[in-house]
Amino acid sequence: AQTVTQSQPEMSVQEAETVTLSCTYDTSESNYYLFWYKQPPSRQMILVIRQEAYKQQNATENRFSVNFQKAAKSFSLKISDSQLGDTAMYFCAFMKPGAGSYQLTFGKGTKLSVIP
Amino acid sequence: DAGVTQSPTHLIKTRGQQVTLRCSPKSGHDTVSWYQQALGQGPQFIFQYYEEEERQRGNFPDRFSGHQFPNYSSELNVNALLLGDSALYLCASSLVARGDTQYFGPGTRLTVL
Secondary structure, three states: OOEEEOOOOEEEEEOOOOEEEOOEEEOOOOOOEEEEEEEOOOOOOEEEEEEEOOOOOOOEEOOEEEEEEOOOOEEEEEEOOOOHHHOEEEEEEEEOOOOOOOOEEEOOOEEEEEEO | OOOOEEEOOEEEEOOOOOEEEEEEOOOOOOEEEEEEEOOOOOOEEEEEEEOOEEEEEOOOOOOEEEEEOOOOOEEEEEOOOOHHHOEEEEEEEEOHHHOOOOEEOOOEEEEEO
16 A cells, blocks of 8 residues: 655745645555645645656646655655745645556645745 | 535534535546545545446445446435544546546535534
8 A cells, every 4th residue: 555654744934935845655656646735724625736657857837846756755845936825734645547546645734834 | 617516515413314425526527536534634535436336445434435426426425424424525526538637626524423
């Protein structure tokens, strides 16, 4: 079974600064997907960024980028130019694609607070 | 383009009762997954439906059951409610051909007293 570990329960960052959230995972699979989801106080789980394991290039989405280290099984999220609206819970998730299901396995989350 | 919708928003039940939660997938999606998110935890996979059948199930008892309708909408049923069933229940939809990305609804907050 796959496991996802987020070792930082809470973090804070000053507005306009950069912050990095950590995630490690454990799997014996070679083909998989990794995700970062954001869950603001409104509860809606929002997809932030996605990475395919077979791609060596790190994914980027505007101010969000990842550092994917496949050998180390590490998948960190960097948020640049932090904004107040980035305040939320951030969840790292793993998916092993294949016949039968596309099930997400989540970490416990990191609560990020952006300070004005 | 309508996103994933869930109803109701909140629900309060007592132990032993039964509850039904509803989900309509994002337009164009045909696969629905259900997750349970306890307070302070990440979501846990309950089961996934495609073509009106349960494709895979997580580590949840048979008290949790589901259904998918021809229009791809889905229901989650929980029987004999326990206090520990209190949680946020999230529905996510995807397109089986692009099953790698799931889009979530706003969730239903279930409180069991």
